[in-house]
Amino acid sequence: MFRSLAVFSLLTITACTAGMIDPPKKSGAQLFDKHCTxxxxxxxQGDGPRASSFAIPPSNLTMIAQRNGGTFPTADVMAQINGYSGRHQMGGMPEFEEVIQSPIVEWTSxxxxxIPTPQALLALATYLESIQE
Structure with a gap:
Protein backbone atom coordinates (compact mmCIF):
# COMPACT_ATOMS: atom_id res chain seq x y z
CA MET A 1 0.00 0.00 0.00
CA PHE A 2 2.71 2.46 1.01
CA ARG A 3 4.76 1.62 -2.09
CA SER A 4 1.75 2.24 -4.36
CA LEU A 5 1.10 5.58 -2.70
CA ALA A 6 4.76 6.60 -3.06
CA VAL A 7 4.81 5.68 -6.77
CA PHE A 8 1.53 7.53 -7.37
CA SER A 9 2.86 10.62 -5.56
CA LEU A 10 6.08 10.59 -7.56
CA LEU A 11 4.21 10.26 -10.86
CA THR A 12 1.85 13.07 -9.89
CA ILE A 13 4.70 15.39 -8.94
CA THR A 14 6.60 14.54 -12.13
CA ALA A 15 3.55 15.18 -14.30
CA CYS A 16 2.85 18.52 -12.64
CA THR A 17 6.47 19.63 -12.86
CA ALA A 18 6.81 18.59 -16.48
CA GLY A 19 3.80 20.71 -17.39
CA MET A 20 5.06 23.78 -15.53
CA ILE A 21 8.59 24.01 -16.85
CA ASP A 22 9.10 24.19 -20.63
CA PRO A 23 12.25 22.99 -22.32
CA PRO A 24 14.61 25.99 -22.10
CA LYS A 25 15.30 26.51 -25.81
CA LYS A 26 11.62 26.47 -26.83
CA SER A 27 10.37 28.68 -24.03
CA GLY A 28 13.38 30.97 -24.43
CA ALA A 29 12.57 31.48 -28.11
CA GLN A 30 8.98 32.30 -27.21
CA LEU A 31 10.09 34.80 -24.55
CA PHE A 32 12.52 36.39 -26.99
CA ASP A 33 9.87 36.66 -29.68
CA LYS A 34 7.40 38.27 -27.30
CA HIS A 35 9.67 40.65 -25.36
CA CYS A 36 12.89 41.27 -27.30
CA THR A 37 12.23 41.46 -31.04
CA GLN A 45 20.98 41.38 -34.71
CA GLY A 46 19.84 44.67 -33.16
CA ASP A 47 17.61 45.65 -36.05
CA GLY A 48 14.14 45.60 -34.51
CA PRO A 49 11.47 48.14 -35.47
CA ARG A 50 12.28 50.32 -32.43
CA ALA A 51 16.08 50.12 -32.82
CA SER A 52 16.43 53.41 -34.68
CA SER A 53 14.72 55.33 -31.87
CA PHE A 54 17.60 54.73 -29.42
CA ALA A 55 20.73 56.86 -29.08
CA ILE A 56 22.66 53.65 -28.40
CA PRO A 57 21.44 50.91 -30.75
CA PRO A 58 20.44 47.52 -29.32
CA SER A 59 23.19 44.92 -29.33
CA ASN A 60 23.58 42.19 -31.91
CA LEU A 61 22.81 39.24 -29.65
CA THR A 62 24.15 36.66 -32.10
CA MET A 63 27.70 37.88 -31.48
CA ILE A 64 27.83 37.69 -27.68
CA ALA A 65 30.17 34.69 -27.60
CA GLN A 66 32.39 36.16 -30.33
CA ARG A 67 32.72 39.40 -28.33
CA ASN A 68 33.68 37.27 -25.32
CA GLY A 69 36.56 35.33 -26.88
CA GLY A 70 34.34 32.53 -28.17
CA THR A 71 32.70 31.69 -24.84
CA PHE A 72 29.07 32.45 -24.10
CA PRO A 73 29.00 34.26 -20.71
CA THR A 74 25.72 32.85 -19.38
CA ALA A 75 25.97 34.51 -15.96
CA ASP A 76 26.70 37.93 -17.48
CA VAL A 77 23.86 37.56 -19.98
CA MET A 78 21.40 36.62 -17.23
CA ALA A 79 22.61 39.56 -15.15
CA GLN A 80 22.02 41.93 -18.08
CA ILE A 81 18.53 40.56 -18.73
CA ASN A 82 17.63 40.59 -15.04
CA GLY A 83 19.01 44.09 -14.64
CA TYR A 84 18.17 46.38 -11.77
CA SER A 85 15.39 48.79 -10.96
CA GLY A 86 15.61 52.17 -12.58
CA ARG A 87 17.96 51.36 -15.42
CA HIS A 88 15.23 51.95 -18.01
CA GLN A 89 15.14 55.60 -16.97
CA MET A 90 18.84 55.77 -17.86
CA GLY A 91 18.23 54.61 -21.42
CA GLY A 92 19.18 50.95 -20.99
CA MET A 93 17.14 47.82 -21.45
CA PRO A 94 13.70 47.82 -19.86
CA GLU A 95 13.16 46.02 -16.57
CA PHE A 96 12.14 42.40 -17.06
CA GLU A 97 11.50 41.43 -13.45
CA GLU A 98 7.83 40.61 -14.08
CA VAL A 99 8.59 38.78 -17.34
CA ILE A 100 11.11 36.42 -15.76
CA GLN A 101 9.02 35.57 -12.69
CA SER A 102 8.70 31.82 -12.99
CA PRO A 103 9.43 28.62 -11.08
CA ILE A 104 12.92 28.56 -9.63
CA VAL A 105 15.36 26.01 -11.03
CA GLU A 106 18.94 25.28 -10.06
CA TRP A 107 21.57 26.54 -12.48
CA THR A 108 25.18 25.49 -12.07
CA SER A 109 27.63 28.25 -12.93
CA ILE A 115 22.33 29.16 -8.07
CA PRO A 116 18.53 29.29 -7.73
CA THR A 117 17.44 30.98 -10.96
CA PRO A 118 14.05 31.84 -12.48
CA GLN A 119 13.33 29.25 -15.17
CA ALA A 120 12.34 31.95 -17.67
CA LEU A 121 15.65 33.78 -17.20
CA LEU A 122 17.62 30.59 -17.78
CA ALA A 123 15.43 29.71 -20.78
CA LEU A 124 16.10 33.07 -22.40
CA ALA A 125 19.86 32.79 -21.83
CA THR A 126 19.84 29.23 -23.19
CA TYR A 127 18.03 30.41 -26.30
CA LEU A 128 20.51 33.25 -26.85
CA GLU A 129 23.39 30.81 -26.50
CA SER A 130 21.80 28.62 -29.17
CA ILE A 131 21.77 31.42 -31.77
CA GLN A 132 25.43 32.42 -31.52
CA GLU A 133 27.34 32.77 -34.80
Whole structure:
Protein backbone atom coordinates (compact mmCIF):
# COMPACT_ATOMS: atom_id res chain seq x y z
CA MET A 1 0.00 0.00 0.00
CA PHE A 2 2.71 2.46 1.01
CA ARG A 3 4.76 1.62 -2.09
CA SER A 4 1.75 2.24 -4.36
CA LEU A 5 1.10 5.58 -2.70
CA ALA A 6 4.76 6.60 -3.06
CA VAL A 7 4.81 5.68 -6.77
CA PHE A 8 1.53 7.53 -7.37
CA SER A 9 2.86 10.62 -5.56
CA LEU A 10 6.08 10.59 -7.56
CA LEU A 11 4.21 10.26 -10.86
CA THR A 12 1.85 13.07 -9.89
CA ILE A 13 4.70 15.39 -8.94
CA THR A 14 6.60 14.54 -12.13
CA ALA A 15 3.55 15.18 -14.30
CA CYS A 16 2.85 18.52 -12.64
CA THR A 17 6.47 19.63 -12.86
CA ALA A 18 6.81 18.59 -16.48
CA GLY A 19 3.80 20.71 -17.39
CA MET A 20 5.06 23.78 -15.53
CA ILE A 21 8.59 24.01 -16.85
CA ASP A 22 9.10 24.19 -20.63
CA PRO A 23 12.25 22.99 -22.32
CA PRO A 24 14.61 25.99 -22.10
CA LYS A 25 15.30 26.51 -25.81
CA LYS A 26 11.62 26.47 -26.83
CA SER A 27 10.37 28.68 -24.03
CA GLY A 28 13.38 30.97 -24.43
CA ALA A 29 12.57 31.48 -28.11
CA GLN A 30 8.98 32.30 -27.21
CA LEU A 31 10.09 34.80 -24.55
CA PHE A 32 12.52 36.39 -26.99
CA ASP A 33 9.87 36.66 -29.68
CA LYS A 34 7.40 38.27 -27.30
CA HIS A 35 9.67 40.65 -25.36
CA CYS A 36 12.89 41.27 -27.30
CA THR A 37 12.23 41.46 -31.04
CA UNK A 38 10.89 45.01 -31.00
CA UNK A 39 14.40 46.23 -30.18
CA UNK A 40 16.77 43.39 -31.09
CA UNK A 41 14.84 42.16 -34.15
CA UNK A 42 13.62 38.70 -35.14
CA UNK A 43 17.18 37.70 -36.05
CA UNK A 44 18.54 39.18 -32.77
CA GLN A 45 20.98 41.38 -34.71
CA GLY A 46 19.84 44.67 -33.16
CA ASP A 47 17.61 45.65 -36.05
CA GLY A 48 14.14 45.60 -34.51
CA PRO A 49 11.47 48.14 -35.47
CA ARG A 50 12.28 50.32 -32.43
CA ALA A 51 16.08 50.12 -32.82
CA SER A 52 16.43 53.41 -34.68
CA SER A 53 14.72 55.33 -31.87
CA PHE A 54 17.60 54.73 -29.42
CA ALA A 55 20.73 56.86 -29.08
CA ILE A 56 22.66 53.65 -28.40
CA PRO A 57 21.44 50.91 -30.75
CA PRO A 58 20.44 47.52 -29.32
CA SER A 59 23.19 44.92 -29.33
CA ASN A 60 23.58 42.19 -31.91
CA LEU A 61 22.81 39.24 -29.65
CA THR A 62 24.15 36.66 -32.10
CA MET A 63 27.70 37.88 -31.48
CA ILE A 64 27.83 37.69 -27.68
CA ALA A 65 30.17 34.69 -27.60
CA GLN A 66 32.39 36.16 -30.33
CA ARG A 67 32.72 39.40 -28.33
CA ASN A 68 33.68 37.27 -25.32
CA GLY A 69 36.56 35.33 -26.88
CA GLY A 70 34.34 32.53 -28.17
CA THR A 71 32.70 31.69 -24.84
CA PHE A 72 29.07 32.45 -24.10
CA PRO A 73 29.00 34.26 -20.71
CA THR A 74 25.72 32.85 -19.38
CA ALA A 75 25.97 34.51 -15.96
CA ASP A 76 26.70 37.93 -17.48
CA VAL A 77 23.86 37.56 -19.98
CA MET A 78 21.40 36.62 -17.23
CA ALA A 79 22.61 39.56 -15.15
CA GLN A 80 22.02 41.93 -18.08
CA ILE A 81 18.53 40.56 -18.73
CA ASN A 82 17.63 40.59 -15.04
CA GLY A 83 19.01 44.09 -14.64
CA TYR A 84 18.17 46.38 -11.77
CA SER A 85 15.39 48.79 -10.96
CA GLY A 86 15.61 52.17 -12.58
CA ARG A 87 17.96 51.36 -15.42
CA HIS A 88 15.23 51.95 -18.01
CA GLN A 89 15.14 55.60 -16.97
CA MET A 90 18.84 55.77 -17.86
CA GLY A 91 18.23 54.61 -21.42
CA GLY A 92 19.18 50.95 -20.99
CA MET A 93 17.14 47.82 -21.45
CA PRO A 94 13.70 47.82 -19.86
CA GLU A 95 13.16 46.02 -16.57
CA PHE A 96 12.14 42.40 -17.06
CA GLU A 97 11.50 41.43 -13.45
CA GLU A 98 7.83 40.61 -14.08
CA VAL A 99 8.59 38.78 -17.34
CA ILE A 100 11.11 36.42 -15.76
CA GLN A 101 9.02 35.57 -12.69
CA SER A 102 8.70 31.82 -12.99
CA PRO A 103 9.43 28.62 -11.08
CA ILE A 104 12.92 28.56 -9.63
CA VAL A 105 15.36 26.01 -11.03
CA GLU A 106 18.94 25.28 -10.06
CA TRP A 107 21.57 26.54 -12.48
CA THR A 108 25.18 25.49 -12.07
CA SER A 109 27.63 28.25 -12.93
CA UNK A 110 30.92 27.55 -14.71
CA UNK A 111 32.54 27.90 -11.26
CA UNK A 112 30.40 25.02 -9.97
CA UNK A 113 28.08 27.17 -7.85
CA UNK A 114 24.47 26.03 -7.76
CA ILE A 115 22.33 29.16 -8.07
CA PRO A 116 18.53 29.29 -7.73
CA THR A 117 17.44 30.98 -10.96
CA PRO A 118 14.05 31.84 -12.48
CA GLN A 119 13.33 29.25 -15.17
CA ALA A 120 12.34 31.95 -17.67
CA LEU A 121 15.65 33.78 -17.20
CA LEU A 122 17.62 30.59 -17.78
CA ALA A 123 15.43 29.71 -20.78
CA LEU A 124 16.10 33.07 -22.40
CA ALA A 125 19.86 32.79 -21.83
CA THR A 126 19.84 29.23 -23.19
CA TYR A 127 18.03 30.41 -26.30
CA LEU A 128 20.51 33.25 -26.85
CA GLU A 129 23.39 30.81 -26.50
CA SER A 130 21.80 28.62 -29.17
CA ILE A 131 21.77 31.42 -31.77
CA GLN A 132 25.43 32.42 -31.52
CA GLU A 133 27.34 32.77 -34.80
Missing amino acids: SCHGRTA PMGEV
